[in-house]
Amino acid sequence: MRFIPKGFFYALSLALVSAAAAGAAAAGGSSGAWLGLGAGARAAAMANAFAAVADDPSALFFNPAGLDQVPGGRVEFTYHYPYANVKDITYATGAISYNMSGRGFSLGTFAAGVNYFRASGIPEAGELGLTGRTFSDYETALVLGWGKGLGAQVVAGEEPAYNLGVALKVISTKIYEYQDGGFGVNAGFLFKPLPATRVGLALDNLVAPNIELKAVRDVYPASARAAAAVDFARGFVATVEGRVRKDGDVGVAVGGEGTLAKVLALRAGYRYPEGVPAAGLGVAAGDYRFDFCWRPQDDLGDSYVATAGIGW
Numbered sequence: 001m002r003f004i005p006k007g008f009f010y011a012l013s014l015a016l017v018s019a020a021a022a023g024a025a026a027a028g029g030s031s032g033a034w035l036g037l038g039a040g041a042r043a044a045a046m047a048n049a050f051a052a053v054a055d056d057p058s059a060l061f062f063n064p065a066g067l068d069q070v071p072g073g074r075v076e077f078t079y080h081y082p083y084a085n086v087k088d089i090t091y092a093t094g095a096i097s098y099n100m101s102g103r104g105f106s107l108g109t110f111a112a113g114v115n116y117f118r119a120s121g122i123p124e125a126g127e128l129g130l131t132g133r134t135f136s137d138y139e140t141a142l143v144l145g146w147g148k149g150l151g152a153q154v155v156a157g158e159e160p161a162y163n164l165g166v167a168l169k170v171i172s173t174k175i176y177e178y179q180d181g182g183f184g185v186n187a188g189f190l191f192k193p194l195p196a197t198r199v200g201l202a203l204d205n206l207v208a209p210n211i212e213l214k215a216v217r218d219v220y221p222a223s224a225r226a227a228a229a230v231d232f233a234r235g236f237v238a239t240v241e242g243r244v245r246k247d248g249d250v251g252v253a254v255g256g257e258g259t260l261a262k263v264l265a266l267r268a269g270y271r272y273p274e275g276v277p278a279a280g281l282g283v284a285a286g287d288y289r290f291d292f293c294w295r296p297q298d299d300l301g302d303s304y305v306a307t308a309g310i311g312w
Contacts, residue, residue: 032205032218032221034091034117034139035115035141037080037082037117038062039058039061039062039093039095039115040057040061040078040093040095040291040305040307041078041282041291041292041293041305041306041307042058042265042280042282042307043058043062044278044295044305045269045278045281045291045293045305046239046253046256046257046267046269047253047254047255047276048062048241048255048269048271049227049239049240049241049254049269049271050227050239051063051188051226051227051241052199052200052227052228052229053198053200053229053239054069054200055069056070056074056076056309057070057075057076057096057097057111057309058076058093058095059097059147060097060111060112060113060145060167061095061143062202063165063188063190063200063225064111064145064146064147064167064187065163065202066188066200067097067099067109067146067147068108068148068149068160069147069190070097070109071099072098072312073099073311074096074097074311074312075097075311076094076096076309077092077093077309078092078093080092080303080305081303082300082303083297083301083302084300084301084303085299085300087121088120088121088122089118089119089120090118090120091116091117091118092115093116094114095111095114095143096111096112096113097109097110097111098110108146108148109147109148110144110145111143111144111145111146111147112144113143114141114142115140115141116139116140117139117140118137118138118139120134120137121134122134122136135175136175137173137174137175138172138174138175139171139173140171140172141171143167143169144168144169145165145166145167146165146166147163147165147166147188148163150162159192161192162189162190162191162192163189164187164189164190165188165189166185167186167187168185169183169184169209170183170184171184171209171211178213178214179213180212180213181209181211182208182209182211182220183207183209184207184208185205185207186202186203186204186206187202187203188200188201188202188203189201189202196230197228197230197231198228198230198231199226199227200225200226200229201224201225201226201227202227203224204222204224204225205223208220208221208222221246221249222245223244224244225241226241226242227240227241227242235259235260236257237256237257238255239256240252241253241255251271251273251274252271252272253269253271254269254270255270256268256269263284263285264284265282265283265284265291266280266281267279267280267281267282267293268280276295276297277295278293279295280305287310288308289307289308289309289311290306290309291307291309292305292306292307293305293306
């Protein structure tokens, strides 16, 4: 299919707007907004305020420093139904982690994951307006991460007070026959000043993916998220997280999780200024876990997220 530059620019603009619309509520509509949908129903139910919690494989996407908190091996698959009133958006994530610690002089925890996004049914535009045809936008991120506990506690066989992590990601974008990729780097830090308190710092796009299709450039903005989480008695966790992006966007999210008899978990969260509440639950049976999230939204319809995971 051939397009003249001006017609392509119109069509590409529609594609980027459609792709960003899915993540606008969670990421402010910036470049790479599709990644703002998050990864994992547990984190989603806590309004993605997860940088200081980061104790399951989705830490790869939120704060890789938390990966060394995940024991043994674990794999998770998540399917997002972003908006009930938008039928042509598909978003799914998967992550696997393996802890090679055992404390002592350990190698830390390694993880790999993928984010897949597709927006189809986007109207094609030419110089004279809409052509009546449609096309799709494909976005993929392949992520490799590593996290490790540091400090004297590690050598002594105790839980470390400090954790560091890094994640490398390769982004691929395809619209029409045009395709490009970019490379990015995320980093994270986790500190436990008290046994029941965690402080997290996640730095996204320290090296920013730079996607260029025809004459349209899409550079993912650098951002920082600072968070704190407190573990209360009887399995309740509360967390608060603030974010700031290089383009000036700021926001805050709060979330909580309560666990009953290690089998059932209830969660809730809220993001500001997006005004998006979230709620969900999790069920655990041995090494198996299922998590669900519901986010009510007016304009585009409610959002649903489901995660299935297994550990060994």
